[in-house]
Every structure is written in structure tokens, then in C-alpha cells.
Amino acid sequence: MGLYVHVPFCKTKCPYCDFNTYQGIENLMEPFLPSLKAEIQSWGETLAHPAVTSIFFGGGTPSYLPPGYIEQILACIQSSYQLDSGAEITIEANPGDLDAAACAGILAQGVNRLSIGVQSLDNDLLNLLGRRHQASEAVDAFQAARKAGFDNVNLDLMYGLPNQSIHQWRKTLDSLTSLEPEHISLYALTLEEGTPMHRWAEEGKIPEPDPDLAADMYQYARESLAAAGYHHYEISNWSLPDRACGHNLVYWENGPYLGVGPGAHSRLGDWRFWTVLSPRDYNTKATAWAQSGIQPADDLVETVLESVQTLGGWEHLGLETICSETMFLGLRLLDGLNLQGASARTGVDMAGKFQAPIQECIDLGLLVRDGDCLKLTESAYLIANQAFTRFLG
Structure with missing residues (x-):
């Protein structure tokens, strides 16, 4: 199974983001570590130490965690699960967090794949997106990762941004491609209800996304990335040969995955379930669950889920749902x-x-x-x- 670790902390929350992330709660970071380790251990015992093929630290901003946290979390995972010797271990990172020392430290802690949230190489667009880095820092972060020894790096970019021209997009994409990352993910901006950017668009402060222009940007990306040797393997993802994201393939192939941390989602067997959203509640509930006396489960049934104190809810997946999801998730993969x-x-x-x-x-x-x-x-x-x-x- 894949293992997703949700880190809810951000130094600043971007105005387009509707994920379960928070700024200004650094006081919860210290208790978060033992709580997360407690949940990881509790699931390991409940599921009788299952095999893990990939780990993905997402958020939030996992690179914002204090030094040493990732190493402790990975050590806890290794002692609680059967971690595949060749497991892909990814961490999402903000370019502003990635100097030479930070990259070397992340690599030394056991991470072997870095996903850098570049989003744009235009400073005006970065400011609009509320990103806390400048374009030059994104390039510096990639070069620092390379110098540290990372040989598997993904770069995230956004397109269809307010006031973004096709010229800006081509310049950004060409500059990023010239760095030769192993993987590139491209996402069109979606104005999610409840976010500041959605409100700005409603108030006329920024233009609504132009789907025709976004389509032109996507088509340019398809052509230029193919010419640069990238395989377009999923609607929003390109990779060099044999560098597709193994963890995300678990999702698209409708495979089993466990999510830990506040708001993380899981799909195991015929069940989908999710953790409580509030980091403060999560810390309390994860500790209480670990102290309740964990018993290995012969099968994942509802009575087992009822005993998991960190859960915010669950649903049983009927065969109809499993078949439907297998179809539309699998069709996201362009090889078919x-x-x-x-x-x-x-x-x-x-x-x-x-x-x-x-x-x-x-x-x-x-x-x-x-x-x-x-x-x-x-x-x-x-x-x-x-x-x-x-x-x-």
C-alpha cells in the first residue's frame, strides 16, 4: 500500500488553496510529532504491520517542519510497517525552504524524491499567488537539490493564472524544462469556493480564468515537453523514462493507501475513511487512541474503524463504486x-x-x-x- 503523511502547517496560506492547511499554529508543531508517531504506530499494530511501497509527505508544507522531524517520522514508519527496500519517499517542499544545507539534511533523513512547488517563474504572478519565494529562489532550490544528490525531482507549475500571458507561460516552462527535472506536474488554476482568490474574482479584482487560453498553454506544454523527451503519462503529469510518480500511480490504479495526519484520506479494502480536520483535535485523539490498547484486526470492518479515535468519518464502498472509480481513475493514465x-x-x-x-x-x-x-x-x-x-x- 501507499502511505500518505499530511503535514498541515504553512508559514503562509496561499489565497487559492482549499486544502486542510493552517498558518499561525506553529505552537502545535511540537505536540504534532509524537501524535503523528502515535497514529502511525497504532495503524501499524491494527493492520498487523502491512507492507508499504511508497511514502508521500504532503500538506501543507512538510519542508517547514523543524530539522529532524522527517527522520523521526520515517524511523517510526520503518519500525511499524514493512517498508519496501526500494520505496519511493517523496516530500513536498517550498523553494524558500531549500538551501544547500536543508536539501542535504532532507536527503540524509531518508527522502529520495523531492517535489518543489515552483508554480511560476514570474515574480508578479508569484506575488498574486501569495507564494513566499521569488523566481530566482526556485531555480536556486532546484540546483541546491541537485548539488545535495537528489536524482529524482518533480517541479510543480500552475497555468491559466489571472493576467498570465502565453508568452509568460512559454518562458516559464522553457526555463524549467532546461533544468531537466525528472518529473513535471502542471495544474490549471481552479478558483475554489471559500478561498480569497475566488472572492477576488467575484468582486472583479482579478479576471476569471480563460479556458481557451489555458487550453493553448496546455497544448504548448504537451508539444514542448514531448520534444524535450518527457513522457505524458497522466493528464497533468510528465516524466522522463521510468520516473513516473509511484505513489500517485497507487491512486490512479485504485490501489490501497493509508493516510495519516489531520484530514488525511485512506482507501483500504472496501472502505474509504478520513482523519479529523483540526490539528488540535488530532493531537488529542491520536494520543488517546495509542493509549487505548491496540489489537490487530483480522479484517478491516466497521467495528475496527469505530475504535480508531482519529477518524472523522468513513464510508463502505460497494462494488458499483469500486468499479466506477477503477474506470475513471485508470483513464487518467494516458497509456490507457x-x-x-x-x-x-x-x-x-x-x-x-x-x-x-x-x-x-x-x-x-x-x-x-x-x-x-x-x-x-x-x-x-x-x-x-x-x-x-x-x-x-
Whole structure:
């Protein structure tokens, strides 16, 4: 299974972010470490020390944690789970946190993949996004990571930003590509309700996103990244050969994953569940759960979930939901979904079950089928939800 570790702390919260993150709660950092370790250990005991193939520290800003925290968390994971010897271990990082010493320290703590939130190389756009770094710091951070010895680095970029021109986008993308990172993730800005940027757009302070311009930016990225040798393997992700993000592949292949930390989501067996949102409540509940006397579970059933004090809720996944999610998550992978493999995983004849929506999507030019392989057409990459929704019950 994959293991996701949610770190809710940010030095500043970006105005477009609607994740479970907080600024100004540094006083909770110190109690967060033993609480997180307690939850990790409790799940390890409950699940009888399961195998872990990948770890992803997300947030929030994991690189904002004090020195030594990551090492202690990884040591706790290694003692509580069967960590694969070749496990991919990723940490998300803000460029402003990554000088030479920080990069060397992160690598020494056991992290082998770095995901740097560059977002843009235009300082005006960075200021609009509320980022706490300048463009030069992003490049410096990447070079510091390389100098420290990181040979697996992802760079996150955003496009479709307010007042962003196609020229700015090309310049940023070309500059980032010239650094030759192993992986690049590109995300169009979405104005989420409740965020400051959503309010600014409603008040007319910033323009609404232009979908046509964003589509042009995406098309330029597809062409330029292909020319630079990157494989477009998922709608928003490109990698050099053999450098796709293993942890995210667990999600797209609808595999099992456990999330720890405030607000983290999990999918194990036929269950989806999530941790309480409040970091303060989380610290209290994680400690209480660890002290309650953990018993290994023969099977993950509702009575087991009821005993997990850190949970904010859960839902049982019926076969219909599992099949639907296997389809639309797998179709995010541009090499396609193998229908025979999906049938083997679910125990259901997927081609037969979804014969009507598959044919409808083919007729609409959204999907193409080659034997057992079903995949999005290139023209459907930016409107993939039109295909995905047809597989929902």
C-alpha cells in the first residue's frame, strides 16, 4: 500500500488553496510529532504491520517542519510497517525552504524524491499567488537539490493564472524544462469556493480564468515537453523514462493507501475513511487512541474503524463504486486502462458492465479502444470529466 503523511502547517496560506492547511499554529508543531508517531504506530499494530511501497509527505508544507522531524517520522514508519527496500519517499517542499544545507539534511533523513512547488517563474504572478519565494529562489532550490544528490525531482507549475500571458507561460516552462527535472506536474488554476482568490474574482479584482487560453498553454506544454523527451503519462503529469510518480500511480490504479495526519484520506479494502480536520483535535485523539490498547484486526470492518479515535468519518464502498472509480481513475493514465486487468482486480467483467458508456464515449470522440486497452483521445485530455462522469452510477 501507499502511505500518505499530511503535514498541515504553512508559514503562509496561499489565497487559492482549499486544502486542510493552517498558518499561525506553529505552537502545535511540537505536540504534532509524537501524535503523528502515535497514529502511525497504532495503524501499524491494527493492520498487523502491512507492507508499504511508497511514502508521500504532503500538506501543507512538510519542508517547514523543524530539522529532524522527517527522520523521526520515517524511523517510526520503518519500525511499524514493512517498508519496501526500494520505496519511493517523496516530500513536498517550498523553494524558500531549500538551501544547500536543508536539501542535504532532507536527503540524509531518508527522502529520495523531492517535489518543489515552483508554480511560476514570474515574480508578479508569484506575488498574486501569495507564494513566499521569488523566481530566482526556485531555480536556486532546484540546483541546491541537485548539488545535495537528489536524482529524482518533480517541479510543480500552475497555468491559466489571472493576467498570465502565453508568452509568460512559454518562458516559464522553457526555463524549467532546461533544468531537466525528472518529473513535471502542471495544474490549471481552479478558483475554489471559500478561498480569497475566488472572492477576488467575484468582486472583479482579478479576471476569471480563460479556458481557451489555458487550453493553448496546455497544448504548448504537451508539444514542448514531448520534444524535450518527457513522457505524458497522466493528464497533468510528465516524466522522463521510468520516473513516473509511484505513489500517485497507487491512486490512479485504485490501489490501497493509508493516510495519516489531520484530514488525511485512506482507501483500504472496501472502505474509504478520513482523519479529523483540526490539528488540535488530532493531537488529542491520536494520543488517546495509542493509549487505548491496540489489537490487530483480522479484517478491516466497521467495528475496527469505530475504535480508531482519529477518524472523522468513513464510508463502505460497494462494488458499483469500486468499479466506477477503477474506470475513471485508470483513464487518467494516458497509456490507457487495461480492461482485462481491471476485471481481474474487481472480479467484474468491466467491458461488459460498462459497454454502453464505453461505446457512447467512443462515438463522442472521448475514448478510443484497441483490444483490451481503453484510453482517452488526445482531444479529450482537457475535457476528460465528460468521459469520467459517464462511468458514475
